[in-house]
Amino acid sequence: MGEDPSYKTRKVITIGIVSDLTGLTERQIRYYEERKLIFPERTEKGSRKYSFADVERLIEIAEKREEGVQTNEIRRDLEKVKKEDNRKARKQMLKGQINAQFGLRKG
Amino acid sequence: MGEDPSYKTRKVITIGIVSDLTGLTERQIRYYEERKLIFPERTEKGSRKYSFADVERLIEIAEKREEGVQTNEIRRDLEKVKKEDNRKARKQMLKGQINAQFGLRKG
């Protein structure tokens, strides 16, 4: 497994700093959310909060956009990656169950 | 070496979120800076920015304070750790130089 995933995935960065980090305008960042490319959390009062993983995803999105790829297509690509991850997760889960069923009896 | 230290040490978290993460008030966080226990960076307009490492340090500071330790003593402890780190870094550096001087001649 990785080291500590929380630093990468914890949503703690406000939109102004994400803008600095990515070079995107706040308008662009909010629009990509509207198009379901990115999913910030919210503070109690409603401000958006992003993770480093989100920042990296936004940088990828920006690169795709520069190539002229539309947000629709970018979303499909991201879903493809997500499904691949789900597939791997299921595989791992299954392996775990098999171990629970048969692996432990050997011990 | 670690994985990617940048997620842990990059200063991107504003004080309000640090307050949520640590349970400390903004007043306390600013005071610990005044007492040289913590060193945030600033945005262009002057807002403080903290790293996850800073957040962890603040949590340690909070624990010490609950034990009644004064900020002066806490600072000394933190300097002790820093000096220990420096000592290790010098040791590593020296090792590198020795390799450069003698290690490569063997090759």
Add this chain to the structure above:
DNA sequence: CGTGTAAGGAATTCTGACACG
């Protein structure tokens, strides 16, 4: 010493909308 608070101002963020193309 460490922390709370009210004060005033500046910077941040939010939403919904109009504009262009």
Add this chain to the structure above:
DNA sequence: CGTGTAAGGAATTCTGACACG
């Protein structure tokens, strides 16, 4: 479709100061 902008309001952050103890 993707992005800019002006609009108005609410929330955030900053500093320096007074208060208590």
